[in-house]
């Protein structure tokens with residue numbers, strides 16, 4: 439099949455390269471010329487394990503190329519995949535201007551029948567809007583397909599080559615079948631739905647996963663007050679097959695380019711049909727508060743006043759194995775610390791340049807090594823569970839810090855790791871591990 443992918447962000451790049459890996463001829467298009475220049479010289483603009491090798495192999499085999507010329511890329515193609523961004527507007531609604539722009543350009547470029555599939559996460563009704571837009575500009579025949587994407591950053595290649603399911607929403611059985619054939623080598627679990635259900639299913643999946651996270655974070659907050667351990671609670675819950683163990687890791691809340699944006703967009707989608715999605719509004723609120731609990735923990739330790747303190751931050755990416763910092767919890771936590779007069783020293787193994795670009799200078803000391811950030815600090819906040827941090831020498835860490843205060847926002851360390859250290863240690867929902875500042879467990883009233 440000849441495939442044209444519009445947009446070389448995470449979704450466009452990973453799916454384009456993976457379609458080439460399946461033996462198809464793929465052209466990836468982006469209007470950001472710096473990305474195309476980088477891609478043409480073999481550089482992958484995102485940090486995604488395994489992607490560079492895959493891209494190099496398929497480019498060398500002549501199955502994959504990159505261009506800024508959408509018209510040329512669409513000419514003679516069988517399938518056009520739209521994978522442009524749908525970032526949030528200030529209202530929380532998805533900004534569809536990139537989708538509209540791509541639809542118009544595709545319409546003007548079509549020179550024969552093609553299937554137009556939308557992989558971007560879009561509100562219900564958007565595929566119909568794309569279809570109408572294209573139809574209003576061209577007489578060329580085409581079919582519309584909603585093809586929601588479920589990959590996770592950091593494991594995007596694996597998720598794409600071994601997906602849990604493929605969802606295809608279309609009102610053309612023939613087009614749906616062609617797209618199903620394309621994905622057959624990846625999985626047997628291919629579901630064909632109507633267009634609106636496919637669009638809704640994507641938001642519902644992200645909203646449900648975000649709900650699991652906010653749920654376990656609230657359980658963690660209660661665990662801290664009643665003297666229970668959330669990791670044991672989550673493990674025991676996860677053995678129940680109806681619940682499952684995934685997405686029950688308590689921490690500082692979810693971030694990234696999808697959950698924060700898509701939960702807010704779904705609340706707006708519901709609002710447009712006069713439905714108040716109360717549960718999801720609470721999920722969003724809990725997530726916002728969860729980030730700030732890091733700052734509150736520091737305030738508890740330092741008696742309320744943080745001004746003049748030096749706090750080291752380990753981990754800036756919204757999760758490990760990515761350099762993506764969109765909606766990373768570290769952004770809000772660091773802004774709060776700085777507003778309280780804290781001097782912040784920050785380190786991340788991969789995401790620091792991106793984070794620095796987004797955060798601005800703001801008096802942060804950016805560090806090249808984890809121990810350099812910790813040197814002389816009154817406290818250390820661990821915000822991303824990079825493997826490097828789990829392997830850190832806590833004795834060395836203690837000796838390099840001014841005060842051994844460790845707030846573990848991702849529950850990376852275990853009791854045995856802390857043995858023999860003098861850390862004032864707080865994590866999330868594990869009060870029995872708290873060291874240094876002993877809090878009396880409340881007498882429980884019945």
Ligand SMILES: NC(=O)c1ccc[n+]([C@@H]2O[C@H](COP(=O)([O-])OP(=O)(O)OC[C@H]3O[C@@H](n4cnc5c(N)ncnc54)[C@H](O)[C@@H]3O)[C@@H](O)[C@H]2O)c1
Pocket residue numbers: 444445446447448449450467468469470473508521522523524536539540543557558559560587588589590591695696
């Ligand atoms: N990032 C993820 O992990 C992920 C996973 C599943 C779904 N999604 C969804 O997929 C969509 C894309 O997300 P992303 O993170 O890959 O996006 P991104 O913002 O990282 O990249 C989008 C790219 O599209 C390009 N673009 C925009 N308009 C264009 C046009 N008319 N022609 C050519 N290029 C154009 C931009 O220059 C940019 O490089 C979003 O709707 C997102 O919600 C993202």
Ligand SMILES: O=c1ccn([C@@H]2O[C@H](COP(=O)(O)OP(=O)(O)O[C@H]3O[C@H](CO)[C@@H](O)[C@H](O)[C@H]3O)[C@@H](O)[C@H]2O)c(=O)[nH]1
Pocket residue numbers: 559587588589590591592644647651684685686687688689690691692693694695696697700756757
């Ligand atoms: O138990 C958990 C699991 C995740 N997280 C946090 O949740 C966020 C999102 O994590 P993850 O889902 O692994 O990353 P994404 O790459 O954002 O992927 C999500 O968003 C994508 C974009 O829509 C979807 O395609 C994926 O299916 C969906 O998992 C991160 O901040 C994680 O730290 C937790 O706090 N606890």
